[in-house]
Amino acid sequence: xxxxxxxxxxxPLTNRFQKDPHFSFATKHIExxxxxxxxxxxxxxIGVSLGILLVSVPVFFEAPLVRxxxxxxxxxxxxxxxxxxxxxxxKQTEFIGDLLLGFSLSWLAGAVYWGxxxxxxxxxxxxxxxxxxxxxxxxxxxxxxxxxxxxxxSLLGTAATDLYFYWMELMPYWRRLMAAPPDxxxxxxxxxxxEVQTMEGxxxxxxxxxxxxxxxxxxxRSARREDWIFSGTLLGTLLVDSLFVALAQF
Numbered sequence: 374x375x376x377x378x379x380x381x382x383x384x385p386l387t388n389r390f391q392k393d394p395h396f397s398f399a400t401k402h403i404e405x406x407x408x409x410x411x412x413x414x415x416x417x418x419i420g421v422s423l424g425i426l427l428v429s430v431p432v433f434f435e436a437p438l439v440r441x442x443x444x445x446x447x448x449x450x451x452x453x454x455x456x457x458x459x460x461x462x463x464k465q466t467e468f469i470g471d472l473l474l475g476f477s478l479s480w481l482a483g484a485v486y487w488g489x490x491x492x493x494x495x496x497x498x499x500x501x502x503x504x505x506x507x508x509x510x511x512x513x514x515x516x517x518x519x520x521x522x523x524x525x526x527s528l529l530g531t532a533a534t535d536l537y538f539y540w541m542e543l544m545p546y547w548r549r550l551m552a553a554p555p556d557x558x559x560x561x562x563x564x565x566x567x568e569v570q571t572m573e574g575x576x577x578x579x580x581x582x583x584x585x586x587x588x589x590x591x592x593x594r595s596a597r598r599e600d601w602i603f604s605g606t607l608l609g610t611l612l613v614d615s616l617f618v619a620l621a622q623f
Contacts, residue, residue: 414468414598414601417593417594417595417601417604419601420598420601420602420604420605421593421601421602421604421605421608422605423472423602423605424523424526424601424602424603424604424605424606424608424609425605425606425608425609425612426605426609427472427476427523427605427606427609428479428523428526428527428530428605428606428609428610428613429609429612429613430476431479431480431483432613435480435483435484435487436483436487439483439484439487439488440487443484443487443488443489444488446480446484446487446488447481447484447485447488449480449484450477450480450481450484453473453476453477453480454474454477456470456473457470457471457473457474457476457477457520458470458474460473461474461517468519468598471517471518471519471520472519472520472523472602473520474517474520474521475508475517475519475520475521475522475523475524475527475602476520476523476524478503478504478507478508478520478524479501479504479523479524479527479528481503481504482500482501482502482503482504483501485500485503486500486501491551492548492551492552493548494535494538494544494547494548495544497531497535498531498532498535501528501531502528504524504528505525505528507521508521508524508525508528509521512525518599519598519599519602521599522599522600522602522603523602523603523606525603526602526603526604526605526606526607527606527610529585529588529606529607530585530606530607530609530610530611531610533581533584533585533610534581534610534614536581537577537578537581540577541568541569541573541574541577542568543565543568543569546561546562546564546565546568547565549561550562550565559620559621559623562617562620562621563621565621566618566621566622582611585607585608585610585611586607586608586611588603588604588607589603589604589605589607589608589611590604592604592607
């Protein structure tokens with residue numbers, strides 16, 4: 374007796390699932406959810422916003438966590454990489470998966486520095502650059518370009534901020550801030566800010582700020598989503614730095 378279902382059984386399991394109307398229905402709704410959650414951007418402002426959001430996470434979430442649990446913060450990198458891998462395997466979440474890979478590079482470097490080396494500002498940029506070979510290799514291979522552009526944008530913003538600190542000779546305040554109890558932190562920030570309220574300080578801030586703004590604007594205008602993320606990381610750096618300047622005024 375011929376079995377009418379035999380051809381379907383002969384199909385690979387993946388193809389049989391794809392022919393299932395329930396599978397197609399679920400996949401379609403996953404794609405809609407990804408779009409609704411802005412995880413698969415089609416417009417520059419969404420990509421830029423995601424870049425701003427993720428570049429702010431290490432400042433407001435990772436830094437406090439690292440102070441109390443540096444080992445856990447480093448281990449958490451494995452969770453970000455695992456999530457990145459699984460999301461990048463699906464078309465509808467590939468973008469956010471690739472983005473999380475670059476985020477995990479920034480997270481790991483930040484956890485190492487803020488966990489064990491934060492008292493020495495001269496080690497900041499070298500440690501934050503630990504993921505640079507991976508990012509450059511990934512871009513060369515055309516792999517996870519979104520994530521690697523996030524990492525490079527974050528690193529460039531960090532470099533601009535650090536160079537400003539070097540230029541204005543603010544390293545002693547950095548060291549004092551890292552060694553001080555939390556209730557003295559803003560007093561030290563105010564003293565450091567008072568040192569840069571000069572013509573030289575204004576020129577240096579304007580130079581770095583305008584350079585980052587120009588790069589962010591050029592990337593925003595691009596048609597490539599990895600450039601939108603790069604733009605967002607630069608704008609996020611400027612927003613975070615501006616927030617600290619505003620807090621120093623009080």
